[in-house]
Amino acid sequence: MTEVAPHIEPHLLDILETVSDPEIPVLTVLDLGVIREAVEVDGVVRIKLTPTYSGCPAMDVMSDDLKTAFEKAGKKAIVKLVLAPAWSSDWISEAGKKKMEAYGIAAPLDATADKEALLGEAKVVACTNCGSKNTRLVSQFGSTACKALFQCNDCQEPFDYFKCLT
Amino acid sequence: MKQDTLYQYILGIADNSLILGQRLGELCGHGPTLETDIAITNISLDLIGQTRSYYQYAAGLSDEGITEDDIAFLRKEREYRNVLLVEQPNTHFGYVMVRQFFFDVFHLLFLKELQQSADETLVAIANKAVKEVGYHQRFSSDWIKRLGDGTEESHQKVQEAVNDLWRYTDELFYMTEADKAMFNNDIGVDLSHLKDTYYETITTVLSDATLAVPDNTYFQKGGKDGIHTEHMGYLLSDLQYMQRTYPNMNW
Numbered sequence: 311m312t313e314v315a316p317h318i319e320p321h322l323l324d325i326l327e328t329v330s331d332p333e334i335p336v337l338t339v340l341d342l343g344v345i346r347e348a349v350e351v352d353g354v355v356r357i358k359l360t361p362t363y364s365g366c367p368a369m370d371v372m373s374d375d376l377k378t379a380f381e382k383a384g385k386k387a388i389v390k391l392v393l394a395p396a397w398s399s400d401w402i403s404e405a406g407k408k409k410m411e412a413y414g415i416a417a418p419l420d421a422t423a424d425k426e427a428l429l430g431e432a433k434v435v436a437c438t439n440c441g442s443k444n445t446r447l448v449s450q451f452g453s454t455a456c457k458a459l460f461q462c463n464d465c466q467e468p469f470d471y472f473k474c475l476t
Numbered sequence: 477m478k479q480d481t482l483y484q485y486i487l488g489i490a491d492n493s494l495i496l497g498q499r500l501g502e503l504c505g506h507g508p509t510l511e512t513d514i515a516i517t518n519i520s521l522d523l524i525g526q527t528r529s530y531y532q533y534a535a536g537l538s539d540e541g542i543t544e545d546d547i548a549f550l551r552k553e554r555e556y557r558n559v560l561l562v563e564q565p566n567t568h569f570g571y572v573m574v575r576q577f578f579f580d581v582f583h584l585l586f587l588k589e590l591q592q593s594a595d596e597t598l599v600a601i602a603n604k605a606v607k608e609v610g611y612h613q614r615f616s617s618d619w620i621k622r623l624g625d626g627t628e629e630s631h632q633k634v635q636e637a638v639n640d641l642w643r644y645t646d647e648l649f650y651m652t653e654a655d656k657a658m659f660n661n662d663i664g665v666d667l668s669h670l671k672d673t674y675y676e677t678i679t680t681v682l683s684d685a686t687l688a689v690p691d692n693t694y695f696q697k698g699g700k701d702g703i704h705t706e707h708m709g710y711l712l713s714d715l716q717y718m719q720r721t722y723p724n725m726n727w
Contacts, residue, residue: 364604365525394600450615451515455522475607
């Protein structure tokens, strides 16, 4: 159900690649998997954007950033917010997950490990600073709707974990 | 309006999220710890986000050219369809968590049923929201256990909150005319069908939390028909302040 591939015309990828998530600037909208469709019809680029979380305030900013990026390239873009199919953290690209880790945010685990991590029953989330899995959940809700707050028991580093949403 | 019943049905769902989202938003900067403060406002944001999706859909059904903001900010108290539970004030953190827990358990069961609706847009919203509400219920259930099975004082406070808010739980399953009509159209959810599972879940968590399940059978309702408690007016005066003071203002 979550394996629906987005329909993006290849010649638009370069421009899309320049637009990043305002809250996790190392991730582009493509890394995040929020672009569900991007097609150019009669010189107008039509984009379908899906929110990570219903109330995600980054969506309005992303939408504006997309329009600006295409405007700079001399193209008009129309961005439409779509809800179905619902975004899944599985849609974050492998490259995106690596960038996220390097930025200090632990990337989402699979659904089972995620549940164990967030119920505090298993030590599975690796510290983004020292790599130790001896970490603990501080709060299921972190600095944004998509993240939970963790702390490393070894190096004491507090860090965000991007919640699994599948 | 052509689709007035569907419009009313959507408001019946969305108003719960708006009003609870507003209540939780009031706590921004006032949570007992930084982590709980952030959690509460995260939940508020999810609920308001869901509300926006519902209101945008409802606004599109209306032929009066209204927007989601008109629906949120320009109705009178009697036109809000939320249950009485969600408008109850933020007395203390234990109270806030019991209110949340009583609503989350219902909300999750409800959304799982709404995912089977014959209405595509409602299914899309439910598919999105159900993932978020799973986290809400985990959070509030954890706190019920922590507070109930905590200190003597936390146990007493949360038990009082359970006893106090219990009377508002039955209204969650009350079906308005719009609810019944939409259920008959395969669009709406049969609320009475959720009741047993709801009280089973509540009983399990309360027992784990060493809390007593109230045995009073006096239940209050009215919100779904627009008859609210005295707290609602104060909530709305905050919520609607900007639009009432500066009509038609925009971002």
